[in-house]
Amino acid sequence: MSLPERFTRVDELTRLDHHWLTPGDRCFFLGEYAARQGYAYSPTNNLLINFKKPMDRRGKPEWRYKEKAIREIASAFRRALAPVRRRAMPSCLCRRRRRPTILSTTTVSLACSALQDSSGGML
Numbered sequence: 655m656s657l658p659e660r661f662t663r664v665d666e667l668t669r670l671d672h673h674w675l676t677p678g679d680r681c682f683f684l685g686e687y688a689a690r691q692g693y694a695y696s697p698t699n700n701l702l703i704n705f706k707k708p709m710d711r712r713g714k715p716e717w718r719y720k721e722k723a724i725r726e727i728a729s730a731f732r733r734a735l736a737p738v739r740r741r742a743m744p745s746c747l748c749r750r751r752r753r754p755t756i757l758s759t760t761t762v763s764l765a766c767s768a769l770q771d772s773s774g775g776m777l
Contacts, residue, residue: 656697657685657730684730701726 661682662668669675685698693700704716704723711717 656701657727659730659733661734684727684734 661684664672664675664679664681664683666677669677672681675681685702686696687702688695688699691699693703701723704719705727707716707720711720
């Protein structure tokens, strides 16, 4: 597993790396991706590069790595969200996209599927 067990909050020091965030934004993340460093740079880079494989790779031999990355990220989110599952979960928007991708929606759905109460509703 290449992602940590807990979310990290963006603070004043790390906010400098994310110019689109304002001081009033509350943002949390799992793992650090090093842009332009390639998959061999770190296990997290490898995981996220596989996660970001474009849809035109479907049906090709490397697609299984994308599916594995989706499951691994969903599992990491489940573990990280478990301690806060009874609190309201904030929604996340990527300022560079107008809407979430199907695969990011799939990942969130997998992550949240285990966070249901006994009546089947989301907590």
